[in-house]
Amino acid sequence: MKEKSGCRILHPDSKFILPLPSNVKYSEEELVALLREQDQGAFSYLYDNYAAALNGVITRMVTEPQLAEDILQEAFIKIWNNFAQYDNTKGRLFTWMINITRNLTIDTLRSKGFKKQQKISQDENSVSGYGDRSMSAERFDSIGLKKQLQYLKPDQRIIIDLAYFNGYTQDEISKEMSIPLGTVKTRMRSAIMELRKLL
Amino acid sequence: MEKEEIISSGILELYAAGAASPEEAAQVAGWCAQYPEVAAELLSIEKAMEAYAMAHAVSPRAGTKEKLIASLNIPADQQSSKIVKMAPRFNMAAAAAVVLLIVSAVFNYIYYNKYNALEAQNKAQSQQLAQLNNHMTDMSRDMNLVRSKYSLPVSLNGLKDAPDAAAKIFWMKNTGEVYVDPGNLPMAPKGMQYQLWGMVDGKPVDGGLITSKDGKTYSIQKMKTFGRAQAFAITLETEGGHPQPKGTMYVMGNI
Numbered sequence: 001m002k003e004k005s006g007c008r009i010l011h012p013d014s015k016f017i018l019p020l021p022s023n024v025k026y027s028e029e030e031l032v033a034l035l036r037e038q039d040q041g042a043f044s045y046l047y048d049n050y051a052a053a054l055n056g057v058i059t060r061m062v063t064e065p066q067l068a069e070d071i072l073q074e075a076f077i078k079i080w081n082n083f084a085q086y087d088n089t090k091g092r093l094f095t096w097m098i099n100i101t102r103n104l105t106i107d108t109l110r111s112k113g114f115k116k117q118q119k120i121s122q123d124e125n126s127v128s129g130y131g132d133r134s135m136s137a138e139r140f141d142s143i144g145l146k147k148q149l150q151y152l153k154p155d156q157r158i159i160i161d162l163a164y165f166n167g168y169t170q171d172e173i174s175k176e177m178s179i180p181l182g183t184v185k186t187r188m189r190s191a192i193m194e195l196r197k198l199l
Numbered sequence: 200m201e202k203e204e205i206i207s208s209g210i211l212e213l214y215a216a217g218a219a220s221p222e223e224a225a226q227v228a229g230w231c232a233q234y235p236e237v238a239a240e241l242l243s244i245e246k247a248m249e250a251y252a253m254a255h256a257v258s259p260r261a262g263t264k265e266k267l268i269a270s271l272n273i274p275a276d277q278q279s280s281k282i283v284k285m286a287p288r289f290n291m292a293a294a295a296a297v298v299l300l301i302v303s304a305v306f307n308y309i310y311y312n313k314y315n316a317l318e319a320q321n322k323a324q325s326q327q328l329a330q331l332n333n334h335m336t337d338m339s340r341d342m343n344l345v346r347s348k349y350s351l352p353v354s355l356n357g358l359k360d361a362p363d364a365a366a367k368i369f370w371m372k373n374t375g376e377v378y379v380d381p382g383n384l385p386m387a388p389k390g391m392q393y394q395l396w397g398m399v400d401g402k403p404v405d406g407g408l409i410t411s412k413d414g415k416t417y418s419i420q421k422m423k424t425f426g427r428a429q430a431f432a433i434t435l436e437t438e439g440g441h442p443q444p445k446g447t448m449y450v451m452g453n454i
Contacts, residue, residue, distance in 0.1 A: 047264050052256035053249075059257045072259055073267045080271060090228045091215070092245040098252060099217050145254040163218035164248060165255070170218055184218075185209030192212040196247045 028093055035083050043080055050094065051076070054101045060165040061105050071108050075101040102167045148198040156191035163188065202234040211237070215244040341380075341419045349373040353431055355450035361385070364449045368431045375424045379433075381409050381417040384449060387435060393449070394440040397428035406431065408440045429454060 026034070026045060034042035055072050062068040078100050086096050149157070155177070162168040162176060174181040205211070213219045214227045231238040344350055353368035365383040370376075379395055387393055387409075395406030407422040432451040434444045 044264075044268075047267065051264070052258045053252040055259045056252060056255040056257045060255075065260065069260055069263050069266075072263060073270060076267050077271060087228075089232060090224075091231075091241065092249065094249045094252070095215060095217075095245050098248075102217055145250055149251075149254060160216060160251065163213070163216035164251070168218060170213065170220070173218065185213050187209075188212040188216060188218070189207070189209030192216070192244055192247060195251060196243065199247055199250055 032086070032088055032093055035080075035086075038080075038083070046079070047076060050097060053094070054097060057098060057101050057165050058105050060161075061109060061167070067108070067112075071101075071105050074108075075104050078104065098164075102165075106167045145199065149195075151198060152191070152194055155187075156194050159184075159187050159191050160195065200230075202230070202236050205230050205234070205237050206240050211241045211244055215241065215248050337418060344369050344378055344419065347371065350378075351454070353452045353454055355431055355433060355452035357450055358448055360447050361449045366433055366450045366452075368452065369419075370425070370428075370454070375426050377406060377422040377425055377431075378419055379406075379409060379422050379431075380419045381433070382419075384409075384417060384433065386411070386415070386417075390438050391435050391446075392438045392440060393433050394436045394444070394446075395422050396432045396434065396444055397423075397425045398430040398432065399425070399428050401429075403432070403444050404428075405440070405442060409433070 024045065026042065031042055031046065035046065051072065054075060055068065058068045058071050058075075062071060075097075079097055082100075086093065090096075152160075159173060159177060162173050168176065170181060170184045173179075173184050177187075179187060200208070210219065210223055211227060214224055219227065227241070231241055345352075347369075349372045351370045351372050353370060355366040355368060357364040364385060367380040369378040369380070371378075377395070377397070381393060384393060393409040395409060396403040397406045398404075404425070405423065406425065409417065409420065409422075411417050430451060430453045432444075432448055434446045434448045436444070436446040
């Protein structure tokens, strides 16, 4: 490893420093502050802690593994390059990241010729065939909350998943679930209230 | 909208789930800045959603991270050069901080030791000073006693049972206060105590017990007051004394 400027431990080819002690735990404020300074260690930490959760959203909509991986990479590149746009007064870092990831996934699918209808119909299968989804759920990293989530009513899960994982608009949710548009907000609230009780 | 209305409307949930319209998102941001309760509610919702996402996490394929890091290098040239440029400054600062820390630690160690030594010295000296002060107080009190123009010294001489013993009485003529200097009496044996007597019209009257502060020496001490007396005597009594002398008389002196 060559040393640049006499002291910085930068690899001449890889300008990013990967290793970060795994026991390091940042608070959200610390992490955001470090990322604003374009700290590579913080970026590595960000990936280690959130890549799987973001990938969970991507793989809900994208079945092709290579495409899913590309989208995840692109999402992280966007997060890194556009970090200055993150405004912590408007919400948590993860909310911002998952929004980027979700939008990027939808945009990518669209650009690849997947019509929105296709996406929806694909989701229809998984939503109506709830058994199929629980099968794919086998792949998910198991956390204690997962067990708890079975106490959510299917309708509550569906409304959360449609918005959070599949990027449905209120209009689309209304049509998908056959509920009035004005009811989407209140339904979403009661579903998430139920989820908060399980935590 | 009132903050309660906002919270119960479900718009925060919609926002956190990513399904709010751009107009709604702008509204939420405004409310969060305006009402801390709304911001707190949104935070709780977001944390719940985050936990939900974590519960549905799917690990990326192995090697994805390495590819990502590698791909970041090419477009990240600008950032990288920025980082390289900034690095020496930070390193200089870090090096300076480390050096300062070490220097500070060394000085801390030195001064801490010095401080400890000085503190011990200070403690010893104040103890010494307190002792000297007590001594001085005793001495000056004794001196005043001796030098007072009212003080009448009475020498009590050793009797046949203790020919070497001696004591001195200072009787203040103006107040009748009686001080005894028992410095030349042998230390009373354990369980025994000297008692002063004033001879008033041929009868012994209790003048009080003589005590030793440290059990090794006797110093001048104030006894009971006598308006008149013809003589003083000291006897050795069992501890606590008696109303009438019972023990051996050691010294006696007439006025």
